[in-house]
Amino acid sequence: MPIFRQAVFFQTVADLRDLPGDAVREVAFVGRSNVGKSSAINTLADHTRLAFVSKTPGRTQHLNFFALSAGKYFVDLPGYGFARTPEDIRGQWEGLLAPYLRYRAPLAGLVLVMDSRHPLAELDRHMLEWFAPTCKPVHILLSKADKLTRQAQAAVLHTVMEAVGKINVHCSVQLFSSLKRMGIGEAEAVLGRWLDMRIEDAERTEIIGAAAGADTHAAPSLPQQPGSRRGKVARVKNRRAIGWSARTAGKAGKEAGGRAGGKAGADG
Numbered sequence: 709m710p711i712f713r714q715a716v717f718f719q720t721v722a723d724l725r726d727l728p729g730d731a732v733r734e735v736a737f738v739g740r741s742n743v744g745k746s747s748a749i750n751t752l753a754d755h756t757r758l759a760f761v762s763k764t765p766g767r768t769q770h771l772n773f774f775a776l777s778a779g780k781y782f783v784d785l786p787g788y789g790f791a792r793t794p795e796d797i798r799g800q801w802e803g804l805l806a807p808y809l810r811y812r813a814p815l816a817g818l819v820l821v822m823d824s825r826h827p828l829a830e831l832d833r834h835m836l837e838w839f840a841p842t843c844k845p846v847h848i849l850l851s852k853a854d855k856l857t858r859q860a861q862a863a864v865l866h867t868v869m870e871a872v873g874k875i876n877v878h879c880s881v882q883l884f885s886s887l888k889r890m891g892i893g894e895a896e897a898v899l900g901r902w903l904d905m906r907i908e909d910a911e912r913t914e915i916i917g918a919a920a921g922a923d924t925h926a927a928p929s930l931p932q933q934p935g936s937r938r939g940k941v942a943r944v945k946n947r948r949a950i951g952w953s954a955r956t957a958g959k960a961g962k963e964a965g966g967r968a969g970g971k972a973g974a975d976g
């Protein structure tokens with residue numbers, strides 16, 4: 709079972725004063741408009757309409773919190789690079805996004821989503837440079853990988869991992885596709901570690917299946933979680949290691965007024 713399947717919409721935040729006070733660890737999704745941030749959250753949560761997805765860029769306007777378990781959140785951020793008035797952009801950045809990203813203590817790390825066909829745009833590089841002083845990790849999802857051939861996927865992964873290592877050493881990179889559900893295991897491994905959520909529990913069913921001899925696929929070892937039994941290695945079935953690392957570096961149940969099961973998620 710995917711470890712983030714319990715995700716429910718929690719709260720939209722337009723003002724720093726409204727940030728959830730019970731947060732222990734959270735992971736924010738950033739990136740240019742329309743790259744697939746909200747789709748990635750839905751995919752990781754194994755939910756089609758949790759975060760609002762749109763063909764129209766700029767639909768996610770505020771910070772949207774999704775509760776994963778007690779005090780643990782995914783945060784869907786507005787995309788950058790969408791042409792609104794410069795005053796709007798500056799106001800939102802200075803008043804909300806910049807202080808949130810720089811000073812939010814529970815923020816465990818950043819998922820930077822980049823369209824695998826157009827990675828490392830100027831604003832992406834700025835984000836990596838600007839966030840580096842926090843010393844918090846960044847995990848890059850090269851999204852919409854389904855639009856590329858396997859050869860092009862390998863090439864972009866290589867190019868991006870070389871480039872980001874020079875900009876921000878606390879970075880890891882992987883291919884991802886919400887459409888083809890590609891790269892979910894790799895993302896879960898990284899984000900589960902950041903959020904201190906147990907992957908072993910979620911994967912137990914699969915592990916038992918593998919132990920019964922059903923799977924001889926050479927799957928990657930997942931990082932040992934605190935409290936996990938010594939020597940027990942979680943094996944994820946049928947998931948290929950496609951990532952790279954530059955450096956090894958009680959409100960969950962709260963329903964959001966029916967939004968989680970509603971027509972659209974945040975900013976809908």
Ligand SMILES: Nc1nc2c(ncn2[C@@H]2O[C@H](COP(=O)(O)OP(=O)(O)OP(=O)(O)O)[C@@H](O)[C@H]2O)c(=O)[nH]1
Pocket residue numbers: 739740741742743744745746747748760761762763764765766767768786787788851852853854855884885886887888
């Ligand atoms: N082919 C393909 N399309 C995708 C994928 N992920 C998202 N999309 C499409 O890309 C568009 C934008 O997706 P969103 O998830 O809304 O993107 P976003 O980054 O949240 O956009 P903003 O909130 O506007 O910043 C939608 O039409 C999605 O269906 C993917 O993995 N493959």
Ligand SMILES: [Mg+2]
Pocket residue numbers: 745746747760761767768784
């Ligand atoms: Mg969005």
